[in-house]
Amino acid sequence: MASLSIESLRKSYGSVEIIKGVDLTITDGEFVVFVGPSGCGKSTLLRMIAGLEEITSGELKIGGTVVNDLAPKERGIAMVFQSYALYPHKTVYDNMAFGLQIAKVDKAEIDAKVRDAARILKMEHLLDRRPNQLSGGQRQRVAIGRAIVRNPQVFLFDEPLSNLDAALRVTMRAELAKLHRDLGATMIYVTHDQVEAMTLADTIVVFEGGVIRQAGSPLELYHQPRNTFVAGFIGSPKMNLLPVTVVAATADSVTVAAPWMTAHLTVPVEPGRLAPGSAATLGIRPEHMAAGSETGLITGQVTLVERLGHQTIVEVAAGEGAGVTALIDGTRMTAVGSTLPLTFSGDDVHLFDADGVAAVRLKVPEIARARRERPAA
Amino acid sequence: MITRSERLVILTLALVVVLTVLAPLALMVATSLKGDENRILLDIGSLAAFWVNPLEAEWTNYAQVLASQTQPFLRFLFNSVFVVGWIVVVGIFVNSAAAFALSRLRFRGRNLVLAVVVALIIIPMEALAIPLLLMVNRVGWLDTYQAQIVPFIAHPFSIFLFYQFFAKLPKDIDEAAYVEGATPAQVYWKIALPLSGPVIATVAILQSLEYWNAYLWPLMVTRGPEVRPVSLALAQFFGTPPPTWGDLMAFSVMMSLPILVLYLAFQRWFIQSVVASAVK
Missing domain, CATH: 2.40.50.140 (Nucleic acid-binding proteins)
Known part of the structure; x- marks a missing residue:
């Protein structure tokens, strides 16, 4: 297993820049999820880590070694594709053994590794089948098995569950989480599914337009989004972002007013650049609102x-x-x-300045700072 | 919905097509099995020409063709099988490898090469024959097998067929193999080629047919029966007096059989490939 560090990574196709300088450190055994809207560069970055896309500039290290110019096979990674990318003419066994056969690993060792991976993924009975005789979930399991047998330093997943139906997705999600616990491996996972990101990740990295908008634990992103983009992206239904005007600011609170609110609202945040009279955005999550009895905000x-x-x-x-x-x-x-x-409480809401940057919240639930507990290795 | 009468019309038309296609074959087979030349001449002009009573069928024509000292049929047959076999087998590897490179690898001038390959499809053999003959003559290959094999291994249309097939294979499959440590050559050999069964069948049939029936080129580069193919021998056989229709048809039947067997062996894949390229 290995850590991974990315410094000022850039990717351009001609004059079009897709990845615009990404810095990120992923620790050994961490489960990192890249999320963002279509075209934000999350899949491109994953492919750059895999070695399937050239790095235009910047540095990529896996396990402390710069791997910019190494071929995919020399990077110690394994990748699971959205389309599963199984070899249609090979049996499940041969699909899983292919990488090891190419590396000329001893036959007995290959056999042991394939059977071990099949046992972990509960598909020992499928080894003689071909991919077209398998269901979607089984195919994805084979793709994961193919990654496991190579015992990589880093697992890369490119939207692995998006071709599965909703029920199967829930099952596979749980299996992936268990797999991460069992293997303790470093995993990078690209998805546009928020639930997958929230449930699987140690760290979620939110991308927009080729840059990282915020990286942090799922609950950190939920409770302390750094900008309106992350605030709107994490959470379902989406956070309400509404225009307000600052009427007063003290060291530990900002009071805002708006025509659509029946009263002023005091929000416990560091005022930062929010001075009285300035425009701001108030972020209220739908779940933090309640239906009032007679009057409401x-x-x-x-x-x-x-x-x-x-x-x-x-x-x-x-x-x-x-x-x-x-x-x-x-x-x-x-x-x-x-x-x-x-109605809603000032303690639950978020305040953003005119540039969409969040004011630091002073009352944050304890859980937002907690990291997910890791199993002992 | 197709009505009954429409169905009847379609069936009738289909039957007409089938009969039109089968009639020459029936004539060929029936005539080859008639030992009496006079009988053949008598039947021609009536429907009896397309039929032979199984009880009256004779194999004498076949025996005569096979026994001919001046026109050694088996030698010609071997020459054809040898030449076409080499062209097809080596051609499958060469053409598929070229197509793999053109569809899967990135290199400078790739599109230009592809455009040239496609353009070459429309250039007829007749236009190339003279310059090719000069080249073959220069390297001293006249009256050899290699003169009939080497110029035809690279086959633009086969490259194009393979190219179309590879272009449709999901790129993820290659990438998965690369991530697992495969080289481009291994991806070609272990992934792309084993998946190309239908195209291999199509290319094998099309190329076999083309070179089995080749006439002009073998006529230009061969002289004696040692390396001459069966297609050329048929013409020669026809021109050698006294020509008898029975022998000629027996010769034709024996010449057609190998290609027919090949087609029947590969037809399932062939149709699959032709249909796939038609609807996608």
């Missing part, structure tokens, strides 16, 4: 109701064109067209 007409059972997603028109999404108690009686008052 926001009162508006309900424009959308989506009942999930235990909770209900409602959209409320607040002021001029501003729609607010709230996740309220599923037993609350509400209907489109009715008026709904919404």
Whole structure:
């Protein structure tokens, strides 16, 4: 297993720059998830780590060795592709053994490793089948098995579960988490699925336009997003980002007002660049809102109701064109067209300056600072 | 929905096509099995020409062709099998390797090479024959097997067929192999080529057919029966007096058989490949 460090990494295709200077350190045994919208460069960066894309500039180290100019096979990595990329004409056994056969590993050793990986992935009975005789989940398992047998320093996953149906995705997600616990290997995982990112990652790296917008533990990103992009990207339904004006600022709080709010709101943050009179953005997560009884900080007409059972997603028109999404108690009686008052606490909200940079929150739940416990090696 | 009458029309048309295609073959086989030359001449002009009573079928024509000292059929047959065999077997490797490089590897001038290969498909053999003959003559290859084999191993249309097939193979498969430590040559040999069964079958059939029936080039570069292919021998056989239709047809049947067997052996893959290239 190995650590991985990326310094000022850049990638251009002609004059188009895809990766615009990425710095990142991944510690030994860490599970890192790259997320971001389509075209943000997360897959390109993964392929650069794999050695499938040339590095335009910068430095990439795996286990302390600069690997910029090394071929994929010399980097000690294994990759699992979104399309599984199994060899259609080979049996499951031969698919898993291929890399070792190429490396001219002793036959008995290959056999032992393949059978061991098959046992870990519970597919001993599939070894003689060909990929077209397997289900999607089984194929993905073979692809993972192919990575395991090579005992790589770093596992790379490129959206491995996105071709699977929802139920299978949940199962495979759990299996991947278990695999990471069992192997204790360094893993880098690209996805656009937030749930996968939140549940699997030790560290989530959020990309936008070829740069890292924030890297941190899942709950750190959830509770302390550094900018409006991360705030809007992490969390489902999305955080409400609404315009406000700063009316007062002290050392440990900022008070804001807005036409769509019925009262001023005091938010416990370091004011930073937020001076009275300046424009700011207030971030409120839908789950931090509650339906009030008679009066609320926001009162508006309900424009959308989506009942999930235990909770209900409602959209409320607040002021001029501003729609607010709230996740309220599923037993609350509400209907489109009715008026709904919404309340929320200043302790739960986020404040961003005019450039979209978050003010440091002073009241953060303890769990946001906790790191995921690692199994003893 | 196809109505009953429409179906009938389609079936009739299909039957007409089948009969048109099969008629010459039936004539060839039936005539070859008629030992009496007069009978053949009598039947020609009537439907009896396409049929022979199995009880009256004779193999004398075949025996005569095989026994001919001046026109050693088996020697010609061997020459054809030898020449076509080499062209096809070596050609499969050479053409698929070229196509693999063109579709999978990045190098300067790749598109230009591909454009030249595609352009070469339309140049007919007749246009190349004279310059090629001068070259073959210069290296002293007249009246040899290699003169009939070497110029035809690289086959632009086969390269194009392989290229189309490889271009459709998912790139992830190559990349997975590269990550596992394979070299481009290993990806070609262990991944791409084993997956190309349908194209190999198609290329084998098309190339075999083309060179089995080759006439002009062998005529230009060969003289004696030692290296002459069976296609040329048929023409020669026809020109040698006295020509008898029975012998001639027996010769034709024996000449057609190998290619027919090859086609039947590969037809499942051939059709699969042709259909695949038609719909995708």
